[in-house]
Amino acid sequence: QKEVEQDPGPLSVPEGAIVSLNCTYSNSAFQYFMWYRQYSRKGPELLMYTYSSGNKEDGRFTAQVDKSSKYISLFIRDSQPSDSATYLCAMEDTGRRALTFGSGTRLQVQP
């Protein structure tokens, strides 16, 4: 079993929809939680960075972390075709600089 599980999709939604992306994890040592967006043939780019449980909002994006359930989410409001990409969750434990990524969810926003 992988340390981080993520549904690969693809997830197809109409423009303007609210998108929910999720990851579960098994390693209790993970303390930092991130969401990256990766366009085809490009490197990942950081969208959201959170520490500990709770919510963090940035524009149309909201990240949620529930450490008791080992579950993290990313919500995208008013989705746009330009949001079409692969979304990767990533986690880091204290004292080690190696990120553990999920396998990514491919999102398609239809105009």
Added chain:
Amino acid sequence: GAGVSQSPRYKVAKRGQDVALRCDPISGHVSLFWYQQALGQGPEFLTYFQNEAQLDKSGLPSDRFFAERPEGSVSTLKIQRTQQEDSAVYLCASSPASAGELFFGEGSRLTVL
């Protein structure tokens, strides 16, 4: 520079050949990372440098993989005697400090025939 630069962007190697992949991090970034991303998967950690010191190489899959950053700037990932299972995108990332956001390059796509 404007971002993390990797070369070559695409490399085709015959099985058994040695390859070298270069990463030019953002100027002044202390930390440098290599990740391997197989098709349809998330990146997997290979190794981490802080300046010229290789602090973690626990992700290197075998002794055929070797990374260096001799002057604390440019880094090279070398793969000896390439195998088909080495086919992947190799991503380099840098960070301005010992913690915080990673900035990724576009990757070097290696295909081993």
